[in-house]
Amino acid sequence: MTMLPRIGLALCALVAAPSFTQAADGLEARVIVKLKASSVLKQIQAAGRVETLGTRMGVKAHMVSQPGRDLHVMRASGLTSEALAARLAGDADVEYAVPDRIKKISALPNDPLYGFQWYLQAPDTTRLAATNAQAAWDMTSGSSKVVVAVVDSGVRFDHEDLAPRLVAGYDFITDDLNANDGQSGRDANASDPGDYVSAADRNNAALTALCGTLSVQGSSWHGTQVAGILAAETNNSRGIAGMGGATRVLPVRVLGKCGGFDSDIIAGMRWAAGLSVPGVPSNPTPARVINLSLAGAGTCSAAYRSAIAEIRAAGTLIVAAAGNESGAVNEPANCPGVLAVAGIRHVGTKVGYSSHGVEVGVSAPAGNCVNVQVGQPCLFPFINPTNQGSTSPTGNTYTGTGDNTVGTSFAAPLVAGTAALMLAANPALTETDVGALIKSSATPFPLDSTLPTCPLISADGQCNCTTTTCGAGMLNTGSAVTAAVAAANPSVSIGVATSRVVGTAFSLDGGGSAATGGAHLVAWKWIQISGPGSGSFSSDSVAAPSFTAPVAGTYVVGLTVTDDSGRQGTGQATFEVQSVAAKSSGGGGGALDPASLMAFLALAALATGRRLKG
Template sequence: MLARGIDSETLARRLGTDPDVEYAVVDRRVRPLAVPNDPLHTLGGADGPAVGQWYLRTSAAPSLSAIDATRAWDITQGSAGVVVAVLDTGVRFDHPDLAGKLLAGYDFVSTLPESNDGTGRDSNASDPGDWITQQEDNSLGGDFYHCTTPDSLGNYNGAPSSWHGTQVSGILGALTNNGVGMAGAGWNTRVLPVRVLGKCGGYVSDVVIGMRWAAGLVVPNVAANPNPARVLNLSLGTVGACGEYQDAVDDVVAAGALVVAAAGNTNGHAVGAPGNCSGVMAVGGLRHSGTKVGFSDLGSAVSISAPAGNCVNGFGPCLYPLLTTTDSGAQGPASSTYTDGTNNITVGTSFSAPLVSGVAALMLAVQPTLTPDEIRSLIQGGSRRFPTSSAPACTAPRFDGNGDPIDQDECDCTTATCGAGMLDAYAAVRSAAAGLIADIVVNTPTPRAGQDVSLTADVFRLINGRNLSSLSWSLVDGGGIVSGSVAGCSTNCVVTPSGSGTFTVAVTVTDDNNPPTQSTVSRRVTVAAASSGGGGGGGGGALGLGYLGALLVAVIAARHLQRRPRSAV
């Protein structure tokens, strides 16, 4: 039916009110899905993997953790106006599958040994290589003494260049649908390389300055960034608390940029910094089947999980790596190439993070005014539930009698350990495009066991002319401390957890559009133990000069010994 002077949606609603009309909807044009023609998207090269870029396809057995970028691309193929900063080892600007996708960037590596380019900080974000020779690895007192991981015999053998930033950039923003190489999750998204890592990693002081510059904030003695990023990807980390990262994260988020970080790869330990900072979207790693991959870290700091690559078999080709761009040089750059399933295998939460960053960029392409919190809410709310298998359930990070962390290999994810669910690009982008966004506000300042926890559903974005038609609550994961149903809750909901831990609730909102638009948001709530009712210890008092001196020494030592961030491969 055609009509003049009225839009299709309004006409359908009017017709739907006629008792003689069974239903009336807009007859929408159907087009083929946006499948890129990049050959490696479908099938790996001579060295595999045979499944190509399995992680971008629609979720289906056996690749349950695939992110369904294909259907997301049918909504949007991204925008060159959306910039994602990759804070990493720099990038190989000469890789043909990154041509036209890379902005100029900046090199913030301040120390000459680590920079490996002889210049320190400058406007050249190119990656010269980060190899460590065997001699450097065993030179007592040298800058790179015991930098690498020893082999089974305890020997330090050095390591070739990782080209880590080039690999991360490819997964996020490889040139797509050009009939060459691979596809990038963000399709048309542009990449801003910010070099903060060099030989043997880097320093937090360089990373936090790079973060501020990437988001368009003022950095002394550095020219302003002409292309501020809306998303910052940090596939790097270090063991320990958030510390000096937090101020930078707060500033970046206030500037309107989402911070995405890898959860880390220490075999199921607690997430380190910056993934454990407040306001950071930490990304855990999944096997193709949807279980936690053995190397991925976990815990309450994880916001979402995404494919990290896994080989399945202990021998022969790696079956499910994350294929991406790289360089063939063992030390300095040689020739542009791709990782594979045989000789150059890419796995790690470093490569889960840019999948989330790419999806965030697609969302910003359809709704440029989204805030970091809104992006997080939509990604988490649209995530798919974790599957179950014969593996044990993941638990919170544990420690042995000596206080050392206990490894957790493959396990079944829960929302308390692996975030809200498995990344679903299509659901996240669809929700962003719909313009219907909700949030769950935890009104109780410090939720405690045995006490009521007050929650409120808040709809804070609704396209003009539409009204909210329904709102429903669901208990996603009671965490063993919340049971029963929350379906009877209205805008406000009160639950009483029986113990400490975490539980996850979700709210689904629907508008009165025809057909209706629906959006789901989830919220994980951390519950502390019941209050003992006792008062705290004595007052603060002043710190003696001896303590302050020891603290200063500790801070200086931490700068050199404990706070060197490494790529999260």
């Protein structure tokens, strides 16, 4: 082609084509986007913010509504909601961006006590710390293939809200007085016979030699409560909803009268992860997550360090309560490799009793009562399955809506349940992935100007959390599952030929894109997102098409790939097209030549790629 026809074509293109082009593929995106508090976009009107964000994303966007001060619903054509949300999530001004999905009334669980489970619901101005599990349940209802071990006091297998979710566990309590189950040593019955301490127990020399001074108290049914937070059957028109949906619980009994020994806890942890314990049958249902709602003072011992390393190597995530001592994080939450969970109040500040420190990975609601006077109900407790028996078990029930049911014990299973949902959504995640995504998706801590900053605490132990005292932020189950889903989507890599001249086809290469978890890519979709003229692809549905640009200038093209599970990934590449061939290119066509292969690969590395939900 001579120069004159080229210029002519370019002029025609400039006149005929809009400066902004987009492939008409019928897709419509609808996304909820929230700006960061520090965003400079807040200085302009809402509609302008959306348009500016759209321009940055390479799409023409307009605002649908503004449900909150910094919250906008935006629409754009030519890509999926997931793709647009994924692009927006990487913008420096955006706090979060999520697809604006259609909800059905049935999305909310029909469990009658669900209304009292504020910690599972979407956060609002009063309950900033709520985990938004509701949003996660729209993405996954959990999986019965994911097993979470509750290493605790055992469970009531006959609790009707829990029974469908339980698998057979094991009782690791060695000492018969500690076990209180009438059986000798460790056994295959993980049911909770009660951990009460009676007046007779208090006077039992053998038990006091084991436990030290004892106080008379009733049974806690602690393991049943923890297991219920984690996986009570949801949508069964009964009791409460569990965080983990269809997740199954492996009860491992290690706590009895006066607590439990490290030796039994560690043995139970190892067995839960599928590791062998001498004298105990192998575990047929190894857990991907271990929940430890137990703690004791002291630094992390070598025994815990050794076992935790083995358990993590087996691929099992360990989640542990930070402790209720208000001070330093307790063992085993303070051990390296454990995802330690501190407790926060409904408003997101550290709850007075929660231990805190640099070892904490994330914070979650732990229950708080708010200015309770004598005779007044607790305002923000947990509602858990339990048993009515004050000593031995009787009828099953739930803790009261005004009871003082609080503790970091109850924050930990919210995190463990979130991990289970993430693994249901993306089974390929490693335990390291899950922990990292829970942290990176956490919501930043709010600030209460009337409170000191942790580790300084008020008279009742409260403080404003920081990332060095309460972990990465407040557990956000909705965002964590979104991140898990996104990580399952294909990655996109776009290579662009080094020689790019107007009117001459040159190569694009999406062949470096890849599916995850054993899936395979089955479809490619190329679009031109922007440019001074409307270019053409040799085919818009192959991995490596050629592209012809009619006008010199900067072009942006996008590629969406789809795997055989329907998951999608999207990426885009920006490149310049010259009006004449550069001398170094030899003046030839733009097709990829062997001599420029290395430069091609280098350019490919510059192309941006993202994963998104399909």
